[in-house]
Amino acid sequence: MTNLPPRSGDGRPVLSRRAALLLAAGGLAQLSLPLLRADARPAAAAAPGAAPLxxxxxxxxxxxxxxxxxxxxxxxxxxxxxxxxxxxxxxxxxxxxxxxxxxxxxxxxxxxxxxxxxxxxxxxxxxxxxxxxxxxxxxxxxxxxxxxxxxxxxxxxxxxxGAPALWDLGTVRAVRGAHCLVLGLAEQDRVAELAARADRAVPDVDAVWGDAWAGRLLLELPATEVDFARVLDVAPEAYQGIAAVTVAAAGAPEHTPADRIVVNPEAYRGLSELGRRVVVTHEATHVATRADTHAWTPMWLSEGVADHTAYLGTGRTARQIAPALAQDVAAGRVPTALPADAAFTAGTERIGQAYELSWLACEVLAREFGERGLVGFYQDYGRTGRPASGESPDAVLDRVLRGRLGIGAADFTRLWTAEAARLA
Known part of the structure; x- marks a missing residue:
């Protein structure tokens, strides 16, 4: 989400992918965790007669x-x-x-x-x-x-x-691919494998989002899950099982291609080949869409388009991609509203369903209006979705939908609700 810092009401970071999916088809995360800066302090005057240091x-x-x-x-x-x-x-x-x-x-x-x-x-x-x-x-x-x-x-x-540099933690091995650079503390073959996966992800993202973005990725692969948390400057227990996050490089302007994808070596190692493909392509989508993502872009849309892009061409069925949602629907719990940003907070109950419903909503948009329609809607949300004074998120969604796709929020809700019901 353009590497802005999503936070829950209690200040916890908002996870971009649940750990449960990681061991199945591959889960993933996009967080914006800008590195902390020391506050500048005015220099005191040197002692009288002494040269300033x-x-x-x-x-x-x-x-x-x-x-x-x-x-x-x-x-x-x-x-x-x-x-x-x-x-x-x-x-x-x-x-x-x-x-x-x-x-x-x-x-x-x-x-x-x-x-x-x-x-x-x-x-x-x-x-x-x-x-x-x-x-x-x-x-x-x-x-x-x-x-x-x-x-x-x-x-x-x-x-x-705060956050250390990768080289503070060990000897960095660098592998440059056609579309990426991977800096890793892991064995050379693991760093090279990640570079090969990133090189395959970039054309997959281009196929949906075009070549307006930089088309290059920077990935960091720490040696352990503990080091993964240290690079992000977060508590290790908060990110167990999270395969990757995308962070904005502190110091760079908001909408510039300066994102880093940081990979959790232990979670990533446990993924299937499909899971690794989904993880890296999802994160690459976040990098590609940074310029179109703003603080007002809803999490369901940011995460939904990333999952939509990542699962294209995988051959997975809707029930395989959204098993928790399918189970809910089979039990008679058909969703009636898109998930709020708070639903993506780490540890939130039913966070899995929030991600799956986000994917499904974007899947419906792409099916009804084509990939260009989905991409245009996402870009329009960034350009025109800033809420006016007193304007609710539902009203913004309705306005942007009508402006780009000619459909209101109520009709859109009926479309994805019907699609969710078919999961049973």
Whole structure:
């Protein structure tokens, strides 16, 4: 959903795919979890008569950034305290395969220390772009410790604030495909398999959404489910069984192709070939539709079009794609309203039915009005769906439906309700 941060009323992240489906036909998730930034603090004035330290620190960090992007061990060592040399040289090894196009530190938290200080801690934003992927820098927040030595200030520590970089967690292996780049901490063959799957997903997405999007994917594959949660800066238990999420790169403008698909290695490993296809194509759809997705785009529509795209051509029947909904209908519980955004909150009862009903509603739109009709409706919702003052979500839906497809919300509801009843 254009990588905006959906949240439930109690502040919990909204899941984009239930874990239950993962072990069947393949579930998936799209969340927008923008990385936290440290609040900038005004620099205090230097002590009377003392030269300000801030320019010295900025120069040190600029030289460090150049050493990292150039993989220059000598330059890195020149700006590093002796005790920190082993860790910093190991850090260089971990990111050696990451194809940086640009990398720079920006101080965001700095206070001029007293003249006698021999150690300070600062915060900075690490802006970086990856070659061929990022049109705008992505941002990570870092905490750095510096120490005063006989010949000047040197770096002693560089660690994450909030979400870590992938290279903070292990040695990154990079595989570039025709349409993607995969950065992984897993074995090389697993990273390559994910790249091959992403390359197949892009043409599948193009077939529905056209080539107006960038047509390229960036995927990250941590080594463990715990690391998956750490990259997202969330509690591990909240994402057990979630195969993948799409996150907006912090620091990039809203509607730019700077999304990262982060894959849960343990959940993904347990999927069938079909499940993996559905997961990656679903997430690729979220990347492709980012520019058309806004805060007012309903979750059922955002998730429904992603599932619709992902299941096209799989040969799965409606009952296979929507088993929980079919069971409900067989028991006489035929839905009468599209799911509200809150229905997609992690742990919500009947979340499975919410996803399945979303897929079914978009499937009906595509059947009745063609793929172009579904795509046009989605794009129109982004352009014209911002609610007017006092306008309800139902009224917005009715307005956008009539404007694009010439059908009202009541008639649309009858269509998908009838389709749901046939699942029995």
């Amino acid at each position: 801030r320019p010295v620190v900025e120069d040190l960090l600029a030289r460090r950034a150049q050493a990292l992007i150039g993989l220059d061990r000598a330059a890195l060592a020149a700006g590093t305290a002796p005790a920190a040399q082993p860790d910093q040289q190991a850090a260089l090894d971990r990111l050696a395969q990451v194809p940086f196009a640009a990398l720079a530190y920006r101080l965001t938290g700095f206070t001029e220390p007293p003249p006698e200080a021999d150690r300070i801690t600062v915060t900075a934003e690490l802006d970086h772009r990856l070659t061929g992927l990022d049109d705008h820098p992505a941002t990570l927040t870092r905490r750095l410790a510096l120490v005063r030595l006989a010949d000047g200030w040197r770096l002693a520590e560089d660690g994450p604030v």
